[in-house]
Amino acid sequence: MIQFKNVTKRYKKSKVLALNSLTVDIQDNEVVCLLGPNGAGKTTLIKCLTGLILPDSGEIYIQDENILLTKNMYMKDVAVVLEGARNLYWRATVRSNFHYFAALKGKKAIEVNENIDKYSKLFGIDEILNRQVNTLSLGQKQKVAIVSSILLEPRILILDEPSNGLDIDSKDMLIKMLEKIKKQLNTTILIASHDSDFIRKIVDRVMIIHSGEVKKILINDNITNTLIEEEYLKIVSS
Numbered sequence: 001m002i003q004f005k006n007v008t009k010r011y012k013k014s015k016v017l018a019l020n021s022l023t024v025d026i027q028d029n030e031v032v033c034l035l036g037p038n039g040a041g042k043t044t045l046i047k048c049l050t051g052l053i054l055p056d057s058g059e060i061y062i063q064d065e066n067i068l069l070t071k072n073m074y075m076k077d078v079a080v081v082l083e084g085a086r087n088l089y090w091r092a093t094v095r096s097n098f099h100y101f102a103a104l105k106g107k108k109a110i111e112v113n114e115n116i117d118k119y120s121k122l123f124g125i126d127e128i129l130n131r132q133v134n135t136l137s138l139g140q141k142q143k144v145a146i147v148s149s150i151l152l153e154p155r156i157l158i159l160d161e162p163s164n165g166l167d168i169d170s171k172d173m174l175i176k177m178l179e180k181i182k183k184q185l186n187t188t189i190l191i192a193s194h195d196s197d198f199i200r201k202i203v204d205r206v207m208i209i210h211s212g213e214v215k216k217i218l219i220n221d222n223i224t225n226t227l228i229e230e231e232y233l234k235i236v237s238s
């Protein structure tokens, strides 16, 4: 379980209170969407969870371990896929990217080759392993970015606007891919997205964030686009 307990972050330069005593739990193997307007605090929350910034106060737990005290949890357990596959080197091949990012987490090529084969086959990218990333379509890049992030089988996967720019087929492919990751790797998946149609097809819960607080949690029990949008507008305009 991931637990945010009274997490507060005020940026010194802008003096903006980006997280305001935010408290929320995310269960193991759950797919959760963070939905909120620009400036709501979604990226700040993700940055705190990945160790890129430290909150001013509060606690963040992964499996009962306070990660603000034991920073080694970040590298091992949390993987992030940035928007637009920005976490790939576009001039390198797919395989070189996999080796490079595994090396950053302390793994030699020989230690990840088995997982490269396994996950490339599972997600249908084995044919493009030797292609340079900049020759791939956006949908293929997104697949590669996700496979790169799960090679070391993280406990938590965070995706920032993963459906941006994808056509209907590629979005369906992404949904199937995330379902497989959830099922086969038991990963907890956190998605920041504004795409309500994509969200309703994949998530267990939607957390609506505004002014650095979780204002509402919707459980995905036959949730509709309209319901997500209505609840969102109610909170944003209140």
Ligand SMILES: Nc1ncnc2c1ncn2[C@@H]1O[C@H](COP(=O)(O)OP(=O)(O)OP(=O)(O)O)[C@@H](O)[C@H]1O
Pocket (backbone or CB within 6 Å): 011, 012, 013, 014, 015, 016, 017, 018, 036, 037, 038, 039, 040, 041, 042, 043, 044, 045
């Ligand atoms: N490095 C920074 N320095 C100063 N202020 C910042 C910084 N990063 C974010 N902020 C401010 O903190 C608030 C929350 O920003 P954050 O990026 O977390 O929002 P967000 O919900 O991710 O927005 P978006 O949907 O636009 O990405 C905003 O008012 C933003 O201007």
